[in-house]
Amino acid sequence: SSPSKTKFSRGILLIAEKIFKELEIKNVKVIVGDGSKGLEEYSPYDGIIVTAGSPEIPGSLIEQLNEKGRIVIPVGNSFSQDLLLGIKEKGKLKISNYGGCVFVPLVGKYGW
Template sequence: MDERKRLIERLIEEGYLKSPHIIKAFNKVKRELFMAEKYKKYAYADLPFPIPPYTAQTISAPHTYAIIYEAIQLKKGDKFLEIGTGSGYGAALAREIVGKKGLVVTIEVVKETYEFARKNLEKAGYRDVIIINADGKFGHPEFSPYDKICVTAAAKEIPPALIEQLGKKGRLVIPLGSNITQKLVLLEKENNKINKKILTYVVYVPLV
């Protein structure tokens, strides 16, 4: 059994991965294609690793993507917005999950990280992912409303623009809290009513 399959089996055993279509995406996407050269040999360790410009940015641990995509119930045909592209790995997973009828828009504010992700996505064959170098706090209204939104950087509160761009029955996940530790919060929008649920505790770089 190869390292990728071992990682996926462990994520299933630990309860992070449940949905067959999400498991299929994890099987399809090669994490090593989204890592800096010196860390590629650790691609299937369930850990975060540094990415350009090597200040605080990382490729998140695989289990965090499993938690988020299971929580928002990302599925085929969804219009998905990711705030914080990072390495591009999360966007690639999402592209596999939403399929040809879906849409993935991802925003990265740090120029060096954006360039790293853009090249990774292109080399891995995900040229139809829309990747933007901009401030994610404002979302991307051009393709809104979104069925699902994922924020991979910590904020003290949910940016109002993201709530506005979330569809009527949309789901959003965001880390809320200080720079040290945060609560990963699931927000469910039911018409004009918003419900929140704490999923777990995490550590992400600040949303800037």
């Protein structure tokens, strides 16, 4: 990640931590990192929701899903995507396409 992206992410982390503290929310952990890689440390997951458009479904996210786990992710180019639901069955995703959508581009190793 570039220094400017890291600085931006750390700034958002500080804002989020301040808001959670003000609202007395204690059961949230804020993490700065490359979301396109997922967070293997806490996997496997029953569900993953990606809120940025990706050129494809990152394999690292598929690997971090439980069997029967679900991933919702917009996939396409940086200007328009299709909203996909993937359900992991026997190690592979069964994909349903819910149509066109537009999200901000995913950044990181598996994004743009």
